[in-house]
Amino acid sequence: MRTCSGNYSNKPVGWCSVAPREHFPALEILRILKKVDDLPVWSIVCFFIDKNLRNEGVSYQLILAALQYVQNNGGKIIEAYPIEQKKDKVVPVFAWTGIAAAFHKAGFAEVARCSETRPIMRYYLK
Numbered sequence: 562m563r564t565c566s567g568n569y570s571n572k573p574v575g576w577c578s579v580a581p582r583e584h585f586p587a588l589e590i591l592r593i594l595k596k597v598d599d600l601p602v603w604s605i606v607c608f609f610i611d612k613n614l615r616n617e618g619v620s621y622q623l624i625l626a627a628l629q630y631v632q633n634n635g636g637k638i639i640e641a642y643p644i645e646q647k648k649d650k651v652v653p654v655f656a657w658t659g660i661a662a663a664f665h666k667a668g669f670a671e672v673a674r675c676s677e678t679r680p681i682m683r684y685y686l687k
Contacts, residue, residue: 575610575619577659579603579627582640593676594642602683603636607657620659624667632686639684641669647678 582604588594605627610619624641631639643659661671661680669682 573611574614575608575623577605577608577620577623577627579605579630579639581636588642593679594681595675597640597673597681597683600638601636602638602640603631605639605641605659608659609657618663621663621666624659624663624669628667628684628686637686639669639686640672641682641684642679643682645678645680 580603582588582596582602585604585606588604588606589596605624608620608623610623628639641659641664643661643664644656645661658679661682664682664684667684669684671680672683673681675681
């Protein structure tokens, strides 16, 4: 598992966890995150963003860093399991997997949905 971290003025402001899907056995247990297919995917599974910098684009920058990391390590498909925001604000306890809008902005597309608020999204590297 790899953690991509973000810094601002030499202070840590957030991180996200990314690795091949099989490194996260809990994904196999959760019905709403079941495998879409048998393609080898890397998964972005969680984020931590400094509470003073939430809604400032930190997660988007971490997503871009994760994409670069996966590409540098030979991955071709990155999958994410964000929450889709239905109100102006998402309660932070539910946002640890990321916000769908940030993944859309980074170029991810929805490939499956087993829950009203939890799309499975992918990005295909060239």
